[in-house]
Amino acid sequence: MKHNDSHRMKRVEWKMKRNTVIKIILGLVAVVISLPVYLLLTGSLQSNVELTQSLRPVLSDAAGMAGFHLLPNHPTLRGYVELFFDKPEFYMAFFNTMKIVLLTLAGQLLIGVPAAWAFAAFTFRGRKLLFTLYIILMLLPFQVTMLSSYLVLQKISLTNTHWAVILPGICSTFPVFLMYRSFCAIPKGLLEAAVIDGAGEVQIFFRIGIPLGSGGILSCFILGFLEYYSLVEQPLAFLKDKSLWTLSLYLPEIGLAQAGYAFAASMAALAPALFVFLFGQEYLEKGIISSAIKE
């Protein structure tokens, strides 16, 4: 008996040590992964002078290697001051981005939620085929449908407007797929009971479907926000006027000559996405998992 006990104790000890080692390794991985964001943060708190000094070999043709202060030597809010008071272009780009994101998400919810409900709650001829089509469309990269979108938008003279990005975004089939998954989880018995009680289609949708599927809808919103906030290909292809540009197109133009401003602007552009991510991480994870795991 005593031998068994000490054997078990040794196993527990070994497990704890192993877990600590695992934590350290995974922790280091986490630090490395977070490094780019951390560099952005510290860079945004450094002055132009400090940044130009450390990054001279990259900014000009100087010899030697660039460095970077992991902690600012002279922390300053100069970059942010310049950003908030001196740069209407940034506000414009930010406004454009939010306009596109919010209108796209609103449209997606408006036409996507009922469509997902239709796929989940109704049976009709061709349902499986249609849904497979939706899945294929969801998985095709932008470059395949780029030309077709362009041709339509050109016909209705919407190229070089924000609608060129918003409208195709609203018709994306990914939200339909995601919300379909969460609507599928609603027990059919509940729906049948509602029908027996005399509820109409619309009533069932609003009283049962939406409340019980709200998790999926929220996941859609969060995944969608992160996706449309960082769009690059669509604005690049369809928005010619600089006044229409989104943050994704504006930020790379800033350039390292205005290093302080560039860092602050990048950080400020990152903030809303970070905020949405941290607020909705739980729904983000649920959304990721439900789009993948077969029930």
Next chain:
Amino acid sequence: MKSLTKCRYIFRNKRIWFLLPSLLGVGVFVLIPFLDVVRRSFTGAVGGGFVGLKNYAVVFHNQAFLLAVKNTLRFVLACLPLLILLSLTAAVFLSRLDNIRIFKTMYLLPMAVPTATVVLIWKLLFHKQGLLNSLAAGAGGRTVDFMGTDAAFWVLVISYIWKNFGYTVVLWLAGIYSIPDSMLEAARVDGAGEWTCFFKVVFPNLKPVLYTITVFSFINSFKVFREAYLVAGSYPQESMYLMQHLFNNWFLNLELDKMAAGAVLMAIVLTAAILGLSVLWEKES
């Protein structure tokens, strides 16, 4: 008479209104214009006359196209296994721990970071006198001219893995947690060690997740164009030149006939791949 009343019945039945807006949207913005694209792939750029398969022939012999295909394939074949193995390893380790919320947050962070905000850092890291080389030189190693040589390929790989590592780990974890404890218990009672447990019990049950991860990572590999374009522009170093660059340049130069042919080709290949993979997926489960 009969068909008219049937038509009226369908539209009076509220159900169709649920699906109609979506169908209309998809039809108008994706499907119908794609038919026009198919038509265009068979017509010439100037004059619009029917030229048969000429556009396809031109595309197949186009040097840029061949380079782009080679690079895109190389990228996918290099990145997917690497991403899958790294994330699986991390997920397996994470599954042994109790409170992993903070790890998941930090690993998922890159997914929330818009590419344009972090491009600045990539430029600084990968410059030939940049931060990574600075570390290498400091440690006494060789420096690599990332942007000017074939090493540019690794810029894409690193930024891709950085961005996609988090959600892949989350997917693996979901798969690992879905394995019933009783299975593992049974294996342990039968005397299986850690490695045997993993290979004989855990791994076979992860096959459905593996297929999903493969499909999603494959689709997301196309998005690496964002990093490539924002860091290196429309005509980057050769080893970075992908299908997306080619399409983008065709688009900018209004070479729409080639683009039409290319789009049709890509649609066929990808649809075949997706359907093929989904058939395999159905078979497994």
